[in-house]
Amino acid sequence: MPQQMLNLDMLKASFSKYDLQFLKPSGTSRGILNSKRSWFLKVWDEHEPECIGIGEVGHLEGLSMESQNEVTATLKEVCASPDDPNWLDHALVNVPSVRFALEQALIDLDQGAGKILFPSSFTEGTTPIAINGLVWMGPIDEMQRQVREKIESGFSCIKLKIGALNFEEEFALLKEIRSEFSEKVLEIRVDANGAFSPEEAMKKLERLATLQLHSIEQPIRQGQQKKMFELCANSPLPIALDEELIGINSPEKKEQLLEQIKPQFIILKPSLLGGIRSCEEWIMASAERDISMWITSALESNIGLNAIAQWTATLNTNMPQGLGTGQLYSNNIPSPLELRDGHLHYNRDQQWNTAIISENGTAPA
Numbered sequence: 001m002p003q004q005m006l007n008l009d010m011l012k013a014s015f016s017k018y019d020l021q022f023l024k025p026s027g028t029s030r031g032i033l034n035s036k037r038s039w040f041l042k043v044w045d046e047h048e049p050e051c052i053g054i055g056e057v058g059h060l061e062g063l064s065m066e067s068q069n070e071v072t073a074t075l076k077e078v079c080a081s082p083d084d085p086n087w088l089d090h091a092l093v094n095v096p097s098v099r100f101a102l103e104q105a106l107i108d109l110d111q112g113a114g115k116i117l118f119p120s121s122f123t124e125g126t127t128p129i130a131i132n133g134l135v136w137m138g139p140i141d142e143m144q145r146q147v148r149e150k151i152e153s154g155f156s157c158i159k160l161k162i163g164a165l166n167f168e169e170e171f172a173l174l175k176e177i178r179s180e181f182s183e184k185v186l187e188i189r190v191d192a193n194g195a196f197s198p199e200e201a202m203k204k205l206e207r208l209a210t211l212q213l214h215s216i217e218q219p220i221r222q223g224q225q226k227k228m229f230e231l232c233a234n235s236p237l238p239i240a241l242d243e244e245l246i247g248i249n250s251p252e253k254k255e256q257l258l259e260q261i262k263p264q265f266i267i268l269k270p271s272l273l274g275g276i277r278s279c280e281e282w283i284m285a286s287a288e289r290d291i292s293m294w295i296t297s298a299l300e301s302n303i304g305l306n307a308i309a310q311w312t313a314t315l316n317t318n319m320p321q322g323l324g325t326g327q328l329y330s331n332n333i334p335s336p337l338e339l340r341d342g343h344l345h346y347n348r349d350q351q352w353n354t355a356i357i358s359e360n361g362t363a364p365a
Contacts, residue, residue: 013043013082013105015057015075018357020301020329026136036060036299036329037068039075040357041101043082043109053109054354055101056304058271063298065247065272066095074098093249093274100275104307115306115335115352122313128343129313130320132157132189137164140173147177154341157187157214157320163195167204174211183212187320194221194243201231209236215265218242229261240265242296245282246272255285266291267322269298276311283315296322302335303354309337309344333357 017039026033039057044050059071066074074095078087088106092099107117121127133150135143135158143160150158162170177188188211196204196219205219215238220227222244232239241263248257258266266286268279279295286293295312297305305326312321323344326337334353338345 010045010047011043011082012046012049013041013079015039015041015079016357017072018301020299021331022328023330026328033299038301038304039071039101040303041075041078041098041105043102043105044113045109051109051113053105053107053113054115054303054357055104055106055108055307056271056300057097057101058298058300058304059097060272060298063243063246063272064097066097070095071098078102088275088277096246096274096278097271099278100270100304103275103277104304107307116310117307118310118314120310120313123310123346123348125346125348127313128340128345129309129323130157130318130342131155131324131339131344132159132187132320132322133342134158134322134324135160137161140165140169143173144176147173151181151186154343156185156342157189159189159191159322161193162190163192171207171211174208174213178211183214187214188212189214189217191217191242192219194218196220198224198227201227202235205231205235205237205239213237215240217267218244222246225257225260228263232261232263238264240267242267242269249274249278251281251285254282255288258285258289258291262289263291266293268293268295270295270308270311271298271300271304276307292319294319294321297325299325299328301329302326302333302337306335306337309346331356 017037020036020038022034041055041057042052044052057071059068061068075098078098087102088099108115111117116123122129133155135146135150147158190213198220201219208216217240219231219239241261245266248254266282268282270276270279273279283293295308297308305323309323324339327339333356336347336350338347
């Protein structure tokens with residue numbers, strides 16, 4: 001991660017909210033999403049007000065550890081004293097989405113405010129990132145349509161949200177997909193978002209394993225570490241921790257969690273885990289224990305997705321990543337990010353247009 005060389009004494013900041021509108025309602029185990037609120041944090045040197053670094057607060061109501069009220073209150077504090085060096089060190093650990101936004105904005109500004117936060121062959125446009133195609137929850141016929149669409153679009157890895165519908169119907173859908181596409185042709189991941197009860201989880205995992213799935217994310221709710229350890233130790237289907245990682249902030253507690261549960265995978269969402277520096281602590285701890293990982297966006301706009309994707313590209317991993325959320329919104333921020341043939345590309349011929357991000361009256365023109 002780049003080390004900032006900014007003159008913090010000259011730093012100014014402002015923020016504004018932005019409601020992203022889904023192109024169509026998107027189903028999750030927590031209900032139907034029609035819109036998603038983000039905030040954009042802007043930082044600039046008072047002597048160069050035309051050069052503005054931007055970061056996105058990718059808060060998810062009901063999943064982020066902080067509330068929307070805490071987000072706005074914290075953003076006001078950060079903007080009142082953006083020169084405080086403690087923000088990224090420890091002051092924002094309980095407001096991870098704001099911490100990541102500030103991290104993005106400072107790196108962007110330090111790199112010239114051109115939205116190239118982590119230069120690589122990805123940002124040069126020569127090496128795209130393999131991603132999984134996300135299939136949202138919905139009526140079975142709608143999920144079938146989504147699956148077919150993803151495969152026809154060139155995805156060799158798909159991820160299905162399960163747990164909100166009848167399990168037998170979901171199992172039948174997965175069985176139908178697998179009967180047509182072998183595991184050599186199509187990698188299938190599923191995400192239960194904690195929907196299984198501890199009592200029923202193992203039987204469901206055993207049945208799902210017969211379909212040669214890649215893995216299942218968070219089969220039971222987070223906070224049940226003993227039961228999750230038992231599942232990870234005995235499940236024939238590899239388990240990935242997702243929500244389980246939220247709120248675990250110190251390197252020591254991260255190591256402790258991995259030791260206690262011993263998962264096969266962890267999934268890193270920078271907006272929910274406190275940013276890149278925090279995620280790199282998870283990566284180090286997991287590598288020491290032979291635990292694999294992949295990176296996933298958390299419904300950010302292209303501002304947040306861009307930062308996550310560029311950082312992911314520096315990790316030199318060939319595993320498909322969860323970065324396919326850039327086409328969800330009707331009012332996303334125009335950017336060079338493009339989704340083609342199951343890969344995320346950075347098209348240098350396309351320009352950023354951050355003008356549609358509204359001002360709150362305190363940022364420079």
